[in-house]
Amino acid sequence: MAQLWGGRFTKETDQLVYNFNASISFDKRFYAQDIRGSIAHVMMLARQGILTDIEKEKIIEGLEGILDDVEQGKLVISDKYEDIHSFVEATLIDRIGEPGKKLHTGRSRNDQVALDMKLYIRDEVHMLDNLVEEILLAILTIMEENVDTYMPGFTHLQKAQPITLAHHMGAYFEMFKRDHERLTDLYRRMNTCPLGSGALAGTTYPLDREYTARLLGFEGPTLNSMDGVSDRDYLLELLSSLSIIMMHLSRFSEEVIIWNSNEYQFVEIDDAYSTGSSIMPQKKNPDIAELVRGKTGRVYGALNALLTTMKGIPLAYNKDMQEDKEWAFDAIDTAKGCLTLFAGMLRSMQFNKARMKDSARHGFTNATDAADYLVNHGMPFRDAHGIVGQLVLTCIDKKIALDELPLEEYQKICPAFEKDIYDAISLETCVNKRITTGAPGRMAMEETLAMYKKYMEEY
Template sequence: MAQLWGGRFTKETDKLVYNFNASISFDQKFYKQDIQGSIAHVCMLGKQGILTKEEMQDIVRTLDEICKDVESGKLKITDEYEDIHSFVEANLIDRLGDTGKKLHTGRSRNDQVALDMRLYTRLEVLYTDELVRDLLQELLKIMEENTETIMPGFTHLQKAQPVTLAHHVGAYFEMFKRDRSRLHDIYNRMNYCPLGAGALAGTTYPLDREYTASLLGFEGPTLNSMDSVSDRDYVIEFLSALSTIMMHLSRFCEEIIIWNSNEYQFVEIDDAYSTGSSIMPQKKNPDIAELVRGKTGRVYGALMSILTTMKGIPLAYNKDMQEDKELTFDAIDTVKGCLALFTGMISTMKFNKEVMSKSARHGFTNATDAADYLVNHGVPFRDAHGIVGRIVLYCIDKGIAIDDMSLDELKAISPVFEEDIYDAISMDTCVNKRLTIGAPSKEAMMQVIAIEKEYLAHDWLENIEILQETK
C-alpha cells in the first residue's frame, strides 16, 4: 500500500481502514489535473532556484511520460495506491529516483487536492457551458421556424391565451441563457489558484504563487491559505447551477411528456428517442424525457450532500471534504448526458402545428380579447368579463368555439357585438396585436430572435479558447 505519510506510524494501517480512507477509486479522474498542477509547481520551483534547471526538466519530462503512459493504457492506475497523488509521485520516484522525491517540495496534499478539484471543476464548467450553448442553438432554430405556429398558452395547465410555439420555446431559451450566465459567474469567481497554501499556513520556501497561477490559467493566487484548502464553495455553486439546469430540463420534459400524450398530440418524438412496451404493442413511450425528469432528483441529491457535509467543518482541511468528489462527478456526468440527449430529442421532434392551432381555437384562448373588444366599445371591464363568461358557457353547451357563433347569437348576449368581432378574436389577431417586446407577436418575436442571435454570435470566447486547449 503506497502511502506518503508513513514515517510517523509504527505499524501498518488496517486494511479495512485503508480502503475506507483511500480515494484512488474515484480521484483517479484527476490524473491529468494532478500532473498538470505538478508540472506548474515544478516549473515554479525551478524558476525560484529551489530545484536546479536539470532537476526541473527531468521531473517535467517524466511527468509528461507518465501522463502519456496512462492515456495509452501502458500504465494502469490501481488500488495499490491510496490516491492519485501517491500514484503520480510513486511512479515518478520509480523512474527518477531521488530527484522524483523533490516533487512535493513546498506543497501539501491539502493544497494539491484543492488545486486538482478546482482545475477539474473549472474544465467541467466549460464543457457544461458548451452543451447548454448547443441546446440554445437548437431552441433558436425552433423559434425561427415557428413564429406563426399558434398554440395555447397555459396557466394552471388550463388553456389561457394564444401564443406561438416560438414564444413558448423562447421562455426556455431565457432560462438556459440564465444558466449560462450562472456558469460564467462561477468560472470567474473560482478562477484563483490555491497551490502554495500548503497544509493550511503556507510555506517557508520562497514560492512565486503568482507565477504558478499564471501557468495554470488562473487570475491569480488565493489570498488566505486556510480558506484555500478548505473552500468548496465553487463545488456547491456548480452543483447548484447544475440543479437549476436540471430543473429547467425537467420542466421542459414534463411539457413534452404531456404534449406527446394521446390527449394532446402536439408533438411526435422520434423513434430514436422513444421506446415501446413489452406487452402493449401500440405504445411509444417518451422514456428519454421521463429519465431526464427523474435524474433531476439525483443531481439535487448531490447538492444537498455537499451542503450537509460542509456545514459543520471547522477550519481548515478535514477528511470529510473527500466526500466532495464522487457525487459531484456523478452529477456532472448526469447533467452532461441529459443535456446532450435532450438536445438530440428536440432536434428530431416533430410539432403537429394544426393540432396546436386547433387546440388554441377550441380552448377559448381568445376570451380575453373578446372582453377587450367590448371594453373598447364602451362596456365596463367587469361587465365585459361577465358577458364573455356567459358566451363561454353557451359555447360549451353547444360544443363550439367563440368564433363559430353567429353574429345573431353573439348579439343575443350583448348587442354591442358587430361584424368586426370575428377579426378581433381571430387567433392571428390575438397573437399579433401584442407588439411589446417580450410578447408573442411575430414582430416582437423577430426582435427577440435578433437579440438572441447576437447573443450567441458573441460568445464567451476566452473560455472557449481554454476549452479547446484542454481537449
C-alpha cells in the same frame, strides 16, 4: 499499501481502515490535472532556485511520460495507492529516482487536491457550458421556424390565451440563458489558484504563487491559505447551478411528455429517443424526457449531500471534504448526459402545428380578446368579462369554438357585437396585436429573435 506519510507510524494501517480512507477509486480521474499542476509547481520551484534546471527537466520528462502512458493504456492507475497524488509521485520516483522525491517540495496534499479539483471543475464548467449552448441553439432554431405557429398558452395547466410556439420556446431560451450566465459567473469567481497554500499555513520556501497561477491559467493565487485548502463554495455553486439547469430540463421534459400524450398530440418524438412497451404494441414512450425528469432528483441529492457535509467543518482541511468528489462527479456526469440527449431530442422532435392551432381555437384562449372588444366599444371590463363568460357557456353547450358561434347568438347576449368580432378574436389578431417587449406578436418576436441571434453570436 503505497502511502507517502508512513514515517511517523510504527505499524501498518488496518486494511479496512485503509480502504475506507483511500480515494484512488474516484480521484484517479484527476490524473491529467494532477500531472499538469505538478509540472507547473516544478517549473516554479526551478525558477525560484529551489530545484536545479536538470532536476526540473528530469521531473517534467518523467511526469509527461506517466501522462502519455496512462492515456495510451500502457500504465494502469492501481488501487494499491491511496490516492492519485500518491500514484503519480510514487511512479515518478520509481522511474527517475532521487529527483522525483523533490516533487512535493513546498506543497501539501491539501493544496494539491484543492488545485486538482479546481482544474477539473474548471474544465467541466467549460464543457457544460458548451452543452447549454447546444440547447440554446436548438431552441433558437425552433423559434425561428415557428413565429406563426399558434398554440394555447397555459396557466394552471388550463388553456389561457393564444401564443405561438416561438413564444413558448422563448421562455426556455431565457431559462438556459440564465444558466449560461451562472456558469460564466462561477468560472470567474472560482478562477484563483490554491497551490502554495500548503497544508493550511503556506510554506517557508520562497514560492512564487503568482507565477504558478499564471502557468495554470488562473487570475491569481488565493489570498488566504486556510481558505485555499478548505474552500468548496465553488463546488456548491456548481451543484446549485446544475440543479437549476436540471430543474429547467425537468420542466421542459414534463411539457414534452404532456405534449406527446394521446390527449394533446402536439409533438412527435423521434423513434431514436423513444421506446415501446413489452406488452402493448401501440405504445411509444417518451423515455428520455422521463429519465431527465427523474435524474433531476439525483443532482438535487448531490447538492444537499455536500451542503450537509460542509455545514459543520471547522477550518482548515478535514477528511470529510473527500466526500465532495463522488457527489460532484456524479452530478456533472448526469447533467452532461441529460443535456446531450435532450438537445438531440429537441432537434429531432416534430411539431403538430395544425393540432396546436386547433387546440387554441377550441380552448377559448381568445375569450380575453372578446372582452377587450367590448371594452373598446365603451363597456367596463368587469361587465365585458361577465358577458364573455356567458358566451363561453353557450359555446360549451353547443360544443363549438367562439369563432364558430353565429353572430345572432353573440347579439342575443350583447347587441354591441358586430361582424368584426370574428376578426378581433382570430388567433392571428389575438397574437399579433400583442407587440410589447417580450410578447408573442410577430413584431415583438422578430425583435426578440434578433437579440437572441446576437447573443448566440457573442456566446
